[in-house]
Amino acid sequence: MVDDDTGAKPPTIYDVAAACGVAPSTVSRAFSRPGRVAAATAARIHEVAEQMGYRSNPFAQALQGSRTKLVALVASDLTNPFFFEIIRGAERAAAEQDYTLLVADVNESTEVERQALDRTAGIVEGIVLATSRLSDTSIRAIARRQPAVVLNRVVTDVPSVVTDNGRGMRRAVEHLAELDHRTITYLAGPEASWADGMRWRAAQEAGHELGLRVRRLGPFAPTIDGGRAAARAFAEARTTAVVAYNDLIAIGFMQTVQSWGVAVPGDVSVVGFDDIFGADFCSPALTTVAAPLAALGKHAVTMLVEQLSTVGLRGARTVVPRRPALLPAALRVRESTGPRPRRQRAWTPTPPAG
Amino acid sequence: MVDDDTGAKPPTIYDVAAACGVAPSTVSRAFSRPGRVAAATAARIHEVAEQMGYRSNPFAQALQGSRTKLVALVASDLTNPFFFEIIRGAERAAAEQDYTLLVADVNESTEVERQALDRTAGIVEGIVLATSRLSDTSIRAIARRQPAVVLNRVVTDVPSVVTDNGRGMRRAVEHLAELDHRTITYLAGPEASWADGMRWRAAQEAGHELGLRVRRLGPFAPTIDGGRAAARAFAEARTTAVVAYNDLIAIGFMQTVQSWGVAVPGDVSVVGFDDIFGADFCSPALTTVAAPLAALGKHAVTMLVEQLSTVGLRGARTVVPRRPALLPAALRVRESTGPRPRRQRAWTPTPPAG
């Protein structure tokens, strides 16, 4: 009984070999080491393989130690436009180095993140953890098993790439100071967020140095809805200027106070953070600290691939953690900031008539 | 010479077995079939494995026929907010069915798309092709090798999930007709786009039935920049209403004509398509045909997983192509549409002073 096309199983090199009347190893060579097979034989093999619909089994190949040329980027929530340019940059860098980038959205769930990591870890050659919700310890454990880079967060002993939040925030506060604002409110992001800590601290420091009072409101979800909540909280304790943890909060905040008849920047100036998609076409266009999004992604993947070229696939651990790569942020002044109003207009957090 | 921790290679079941003084198969069982091993033995094995840092090799497991529980979604350009909700929906559906979704951004490049598919195909159990740039033939070839679903496009003999563009466009034209517009311009998307063909045809049909003239301008890139180009073309041949291939074009168009001093919707009404992130906070908020984004993603993954549960991992081909799943679109009326102006104001495509 010949095991020809008995089942629906895909053909293997054995099937191809049989059909060609050559040894399996020859078929293998015809694909992986074309030079080491007679031209005529190789041609025949390729042809037969083609029309049998032969596809090499990547698992069997990987078992032999061949590389998958895959790297993964695990993102906490792809729905957040913050990731757009990061992924774009990462994708570009990967493609340039002949890697394929696989992105996993873990939907802000530690559970799903673990799962994704488990299923993916052994398959990809390296991992970028972007805004991971995992504990530092878990992240270190992952990095111990395989090359990894953290993005937008600093974890001791793991290579990381972050925005220079300090400088960025400093620029924002300077800008507001120049517009003569005296007190600013920081609309905080999630407490678990590493970036939030950095930004809040930087705001305080900058305020201190420039003689501004800096208050903190929050935490709020890093979303447009979070911004709406922030607006409600802000109504209780107003200032002439606001710096939000991120653009989404800033946009939600603006939307809401504007719906109450508050003028931006007439009554309150608002500064966002990140310069995500949409920051330029919301109304008014948002002044924001532009994170080097594409550069972050690009840098992370480049660091990762650098390690991969050094070490082998499996059994490779993350290499010599250097100090975090700090990528520069730039203040993008648009229309949501203006001079401190002489006298604050009265307004109430209820929608105006009409 | 004991092959203990001689190299940096990760430990295998053999190492664990040796360290525990049991047979390799027992170690294997301890992990895959816990019930079939004495509790004490299992505990010891797990402990030893844990502290040796043992991780099962997914390739070896897959070679035995175990499932990877991975599905891939290949997107033409993740930077396009169109994909946000799609991915979110897909991710949810995958998680619900205990699958992990891997997203590959192919950056609008057929080359990269091929590459990604090659590297990924054998590893994931099924593939969602979202807005693929591949030819119908290539797609059919892929589907023949492995379960696949096309999203936002119809390919004969391959299961597909699409927006009901016809109904959606119909609603948009009706809306414009009710506002008394007589002639509308369709700002076309990429020629290669399946959706563009559908939308343009539907616009014509609806116009015909409702007694409106419908013109076509384009093709334009499906981006904000494309919208800017559309505005320049529109300046040469104006109408009181415009329907764009997608929201990005609509937003770019609005931005540009507004910078020329044209009022939206005062001078021209604009309708977008898709209801992407940002459509509600651009200025004016965009009236648009909301594609069932999340539902599309969810549906596609669900269809895929359905097939997977039927058939085995490798050697499974895409099953019985049914007719495309048509998901309903809804018109979202916001602020960018209004009644036809009595007389069109004069304007020129140069930025107004000031």
Next chain:
DNA sequence: TTGAAAGCGCTAACAA
């Protein structure tokens, strides 16, 4: 240039 044979790490019979 080609064939034969030995694994890669794991699982699945089949015995013991």
Next chain:
DNA sequence: TTGTTAGCGCTTTCAA
């Protein structure tokens, strides 16, 4: 309950 023995599909020596 545990050990033994074959492979999964492929690559890679080592001979021929």
